[in-house]
Amino acid sequence: MTAQIIATQPIDGQKAGTSGLRKQTRVFMAPHFLENYVQSILNGIGGASGKTFVVGGDGRYFNDRAIQVILRMAAANGATHVIVGQNGILSTPAASHLIRKLGTDDGFILSASHNPGGIDADFGLKFNMANGGPATEAVTQAIFEQTTTLTEYRILDAHDVDLAKIGETTLGDMKVSVIDSVSDYAAMMSELFDFEAIRALFAGGFRMAFDAMHAVTGPYATAILEGTLGAPKGTVLNGVPSPDFGGGHPDPNPIWAHQLMDIMTGHDAPDFGAASDGDGDRNMIVGRGAYVTPSDSLALIAAHAHLAPGYKAGLSGVARSMPTSGAVDRVAKAKGIPCFETPTGWKFFGTLLDAGKANLCGEESAGTGSDHIREKDGLWAVLMWLNIIAASGHSVAVLMDNHWTTYGRNYYSRHDYEAVDSDAANGLMDHLRSQLGSLPGHHVAGLTVTEADEFAYRDPVDDSYTSGQGIRVMFSGGSRVVFRLSGTGTQGATIRVYLERVETSPNQLHLTPEEALAEVIAAAEELAEIKTRTGRDAPDVIT
Ligand code: G6P
Numbered sequence: 001m002t003a004q005i006i007a008t009q010p011i012d013g014q015k016a017g018t019s020g021l022r023k024q025t026r027v028f029m030a031p032h033f034l035e036n037y038v039q040s041i042l043n044g045i046g047g048a049s050g051k052t053f054v055v056g057g058d059g060r061y062f063n064d065r066a067i068q069v070i071l072r073m074a075a076a077n078g079a080t081h082v083i084v085g086q087n088g089i090l091s092t093p094a095a096s097h098l099i100r101k102l103g104t105d106d107g108f109i110l111s112a113s114h115n116p117g118g119i120d121a122d123f124g125l126k127f128n129m130a131n132g133g134p135a136t137e138a139v140t141q142a143i144f145e146q147t148t149t150l151t152e153y154r155i156l157d158a159h160d161v162d163l164a165k166i167g168e169t170t171l172g173d174m175k176v177s178v179i180d181s182v183s184d185y186a187a188m189m190s191e192l193f194d195f196e197a198i199r200a201l202f203a204g205g206f207r208m209a210f211d212a213m214h215a216v217t218g219p220y221a222t223a224i225l226e227g228t229l230g231a232p233k234g235t236v237l238n239g240v241p242s243p244d245f246g247g248g249h250p251d252p253n254p255i256w257a258h259q260l261m262d263i264m265t266g267h268d269a270p271d272f273g274a275a276s277d278g279d280g281d282r283n284m285i286v287g288r289g290a291y292v293t294p295s296d297s298l299a300l301i302a303a304h305a306h307l308a309p310g311y312k313a314g315l316s317g318v319a320r321s322m323p324t325s326g327a328v329d330r331v332a333k334a335k336g337i338p339c340f341e342t343p344t345g346w347k348f349f350g351t352l353l354d355a356g357k358a359n360l361c362g363e364e365s366a367g368t369g370s371d372h373i374r375e376k377d378g379l380w381a382v383l384m385w386l387n388i389i390a391a392s393g394h395s396v397a398v399l400m401d402n403h404w405t406t407y408g409r410n411y412y413s414r415h416d417y418e419a420v421d422s423d424a425a426n427g428l429m430d431h432l433r434s435q436l437g438s439l440p441g442h443h444v445a446g447l448t449v450t451e452a453d454e455f456a457y458r459d460p461v462d463d464s465y466t467s468g469q470g471i472r473v474m475f476s477g478g479s480r481v482v483f484r485l486s487g488t489g490t491q492g493a494t495i496r497v498y499l500e501r502v503e504t505s506p507n508q509l510h511l512t513p514e515e516a517l518a519e520v521i522a523a524a525e526e527l528a529e530i531k532t533r534t535g536r537d538a539p540d541v542i543t
């Protein structure tokens with residue numbers, strides 16, 4: 001087995017977005033594309049010599065082929081040991097945990113998260129560092145610089161490693177360990193949560209539906225919920241990962257998880273419903289007829305996390321991304337703990353978690369997690385809810401009602417305009433930017449603007465500065481609209497409009513989000529001229 005040095009040229013567009021490099025699958029499969037990017041990563045971190053890596057992915061189309069390439073390149077670049085999930089499967093949270101537990105240098109996670117999979121859909125590659133979290137901005141930039149100057153990559157001329165068989169083998173001088181994808185993660189969950197109480201809940205007839213959306217959490221949820229916790233067989237729906245996620249869109253929100261929503265709003269709905277995304281880091285929580293927004297879920301967890309054994313000492317602090325609603329801020333205030341507001345992207349929580357400034361984080365984009373790993377964690381959130389339900393004896397609906405009565409309710413919705421012409425989207429943002437200085441004091445659709453800015457963040461731990469993170473317009477009374485361009489799309493631009501209104505009057509806590517947000521929605525349109533600038537009559541997705 002010899003290491004080959006292959007001459008190549010820089011390939012345009014190898015710049016990681018909010019969460020790794022995400023492209024159409026055929027782009028990733030094009031000659032040298034994957035190889036160039038992997039070599040750029042290895043060069044960007046100062047080489048692979050003597051290093052150890054965790055490798056795994058969400059099982060989407062090209063997962064297996066990409067892993068074989070990464071293994072051969074790691075070996076050719078002098079890595080000493082790579083740990084791979086069986087059949088190439090590792091959820092993002094499980095990979096983050098393994099990096100930390102085994103103390104590897106870094107990890108490669110193959111996933112385009114909640115984007116559809118298949119040869120005509122999307123593929124992605126995320127690079128995580130020794131703390132288990134996504135590469136920092138500085139490392140991401142160093143990798144990108146490598147992609148623009150690369151002239152060669154190294155790859156071993158070798159046969160495929162058998163990823164179906166658990167055990168150890170070698171590839172050139174490098175050790176390859178194929179490990180069970182689920183067991184380490186499941187063991188960690190049993191330490192964080194009161195499995196006895198959750199087992200008793202299921203034994204008492206509590207019913208749940210978990211939609212794995214044909215994606216990576218299937219094996220994890222089946223082992224933990226139906227195996228260890230004794231939930232009835234059939235609790236996990238769509239539990240076998242498929243390369244194209246059953247032709248679906250593995251994004252756990254009421255639109256894409258409509259099968260679960262139908263079950264939860266139907267006749268004979270179970271007590272609790274949940275779903276996770278392609279790579280297992282997102283979650284959706286739904287009670288019987290009661291969808292919980294990710295922002296509310298974060299706030300509810302912040303209020304009750306002490307009920308779970310792993311968090312019984314209380315929280316050191318909480319953090320949320322800027323577009324996430326301020327519901328968790330109210331809980332933090334009541335508990336007297338700090339609440340950090342960061343740019344969108346889990347990587348911005350890493351320093352806070354490492355420094356112990358916060359140990360619960362969440363985002364409106366259906367991510368929730370804690371300092372147990374350095375990624376958001378779909379099943380963790382589901383188990384946290386189960387623990388809270390078991391310990392409190394309350395249903396999801398009662399928990400949320402009590403929460404709103406105590407803290408007030410942050411009505412919240414997100415409107416997405418997808419695959420918009422990039423120039424039109426940038427024009428819309430430029431137009432908003434140009435108004436910022438003059439907005440305070442103005443009336444827009446019956447609301448008075450109190451503040452308007454473009455969000456920027458100075459990290460309180462490493463002092464790094466990130467600007468251009470979304471335009472916020474605040475109104476008197478606590479309503480807010482945020483405009484931001486997505487960093488995860490693969491076609492054109494996606495405009496996200498985040499709408500929020502705070503309500504504390506006891507008789508105003510049960511409006512529909514559309515009713516409650518009508519004025520804010522009208523103000524967003526007036527400010528951004530969405531219809532005329534994008535040519536769209538309505539959002540493509542409302543969550
Ligand atoms: C990924 C990241 C999240 C982030 C989300 C935002 O899922 O892991 O941390 O919140 O992207 O996506 P967007 O499309 O809004 O940039």
Ligand code: ZN
Nearest residue numbers: 113114279281
């Ligand atoms: Zn994901």
